[in-house]
Amino acid sequence: MPHIALPEGQPGIRGALAFRPATAKPLNELVEVLLFGPHTLSQGERELIATYVSYLNDCHFCQSIHGAIAAAHLDGDEELVKRVKADFQHAAISEKLKALLVIASKVQRGGKNVTAADVEHARSLGATDVEIHDTVLIAAAFCMYNRYVDGLGTTQPQDEAMYRERGKMVARTGYVKGSKEYLPTEAIVREGETHAAHRTA
Numbered sequence: 001m002p003h004i005a006l007p008e009g010q011p012g013i014r015g016a017l018a019f020r021p022a023t024a025k026p027l028n029e030l031v032e033v034l035l036f037g038p039h040t041l042s043q044g045e046r047e048l049i050a051t052y053v054s055y056l057n058d059c060h061f062c063q064s065i066h067g068a069i070a071a072a073h074l075d076g077d078e079e080l081v082k083r084v085k086a087d088f089q090h091a092a093i094s095e096k097l098k099a100l101l102v103i104a105s106k107v108q109r110g111g112k113n114v115t116a117a118d119v120e121h122a123r124s125l126g127a128t129d130v131e132i133h134d135t136v137l138i139a140a141a142f143c144m145y146n147r148y149v150d151g152l153g154t155t156q157p158q159d160e161a162m163y164r165e166r167g168k169m170v171a172r173t174g175y176v177k178g179s180k181e182y183l184p185t186e187a188i189v190r191e192g193e194t195h196a197a198h199r200t201a
Helices: 011-017 021-038 043-056 060-072 079-089 095-108 116-126 129-151 160-173 175-179 186-200
Strands: none
Touching: 011 021, 011 129, 011 175, 021 043, 021 129, 021 186, 043 079, 043 095, 043 129, 060 079, 060 129, 060 160, 079 095, 079 186, 095 116, 095 129, 116 129
């Protein structure tokens, strides 16, 4: 049961975002840039990084939904997602992505665990500075998202079919468009106006 009165019928992060539209907007925009927008890493690769970090943080909702989105981008290959979580070094992914996942896992434990050798190894396998930067940012951001979801005690369904269907939708539309069903633009405007009124009162 959520620790605060979150909107009913919106599991995981959707409930938290719907509760506070003003903060939901930048959070959705960040994940849109990191995971959905144009990039030299594929959408599937970036979702795998988010999924793996969420798995390490033991966030059921985030690892399930982002795993489902990753699978949707990877021709429905749910087994690959499971293998990456269990043992990515032996998964059928590129050596570059494996090196980036090492960096992501170290960020998850604490940013100072990342070494110059980790970065040079990724670079030797073809990783660009932007890819290294965004891997670190994805890992750091998902530590935040995971703690946001779990810290509020959000509802986290166990139904794999629900995550699978939602994952397909997000893979098609992205995060900002997908959020419109539970986060109307008017709500963001209203909340912003309310805070402004409180400041001037």
